Amino acid sequence: MELLFAAIGLRSVAPLRASAAVADAELVARFQAGDRRAFDQIVQRYQARIYSLCLRWLADPEAAEEQAQDVFVAAFRAMGGFRNECSLSTWLFRIAVNHCRNQRLYRMRRAYGRHETFDAPRDEDEGPTRQLADENADLADRSVHQREAGSLVQAALAELDEEHRQILILRDVEDLAYEDIADILDLPRGTVKSRIHRARAELAQKLARRVRASDVL
Numbered sequence: 001m002e003l004l005f006a007a008i009g010l011r012s013v014a015p016l017r018a019s020a021a022v023a024d025a026e027l028v029a030r031f032q033a034g035d036r037r038a039f040d041q042i043v044q045r046y047q048a049r050i051y052s053l054c055l056r057w058l059a060d061p062e063a064a065e066e067q068a069q070d071v072f073v074a075a076f077r078a079m080g081g082f083r084n085e086c087s088l089s090t091w092l093f094r095i096a097v098n099h100c101r102n103q104r105l106y107r108m109r110r111a112y113g114r115h116e117t118f119d120a121p122r123d124e125d126e127g128p129t130r131q132l133a134d135e136n137a138d139l140a141d142r143s144v145h146q147r148e149a150g151s152l153v154q155a156a157l158a159e160l161d162e163e164h165r166q167i168l169i170l171r172d173v174e175d176l177a178y179e180d181i182a183d184i185l186d187l188p189r190g191t192v193k194s195r196i197h198r199a200r201a202e203l204a205q206k207l208a209r210r211v212r213a214s215d216v217l
Contacts, residue, residue: 024088031079039079043072046089049174050096056169057100058107059158067103071096086183093176094184097166104162156206164199171196 024045030038050071054064074095082091157165170181171192182189 025084028079028082028084028088032082039076042075042088046092047072049089050092053093053096053169053174054100056154056157056173057097057166058103059154063103063107067096067099071099074099087180090180090183093170093174093180097170097184101162101166153203153207156203159206160199160202163195164202167192167195168199168203172200 024042027038027042031042047068051064051068054067054071055061058064058067071092075092078095082088086094157168160168167181167185170176170184171178176184178189178192181187182192185192187195
């Protein structure tokens with residue numbers, strides 16, 4: 001499943017190297033000492049990943065941008081109390097997860113953005129089932145079909161239950177470590193691993209109704 005997300009371009013940007021964690025602590029200390037410019041550097045460092053998480057979660061660029069901004073507003077207000085009990089990145093992702101979860105629940109209550117279910121039956125007059133590129137497709141066609149595969153996977157992700165969808169986004173899209181996910185979701189590491197396994201199985205079942213794994217990889 002991890003190879004699938006990477007192959008179709010859904011894997012997020014590479015995680016920050018460990019050396020950045022030291023700089024993170026320095027930036028937090030400077031901010032807490034009154035240097036507000038340090039927060040600008042934190043935003044520059046993490047804004048792409050926070051936006052990516054919000055976009056995968058909400059599937060709406062405008063809503064994702066708004067939520068990403070709200071995440072940093074909340075972080076700015078709360079950073080005075082940050083005590084380095086976890087990494088800054090984990091702390092920011094935790095804020096982002098909570099914001100996205102609340103926003104998604106709000107949208108669901110408002111019946112926002114309803115769409116045809118991923119595995120809904122198709123009428124015969126709707127046209128042929130969507131096809132992906134075969135092994136002999138040229139590079140241009142392969143690029144087109146990779147985008148189509150990405151859309152299929154996004155639709156399947158949207159239909160997973162909240163627990164399964166959020167944990168796949170954190171692990172297979174954002175490529176976070178098990179320990180980081182456990183901290184973000186406040187779960188035991190063993191629970192994280194078992195939930196990821198179940199989520200991948202559920203996603204695979206939904207994808208299997210439309211495409212074969214060999215068509216996507």
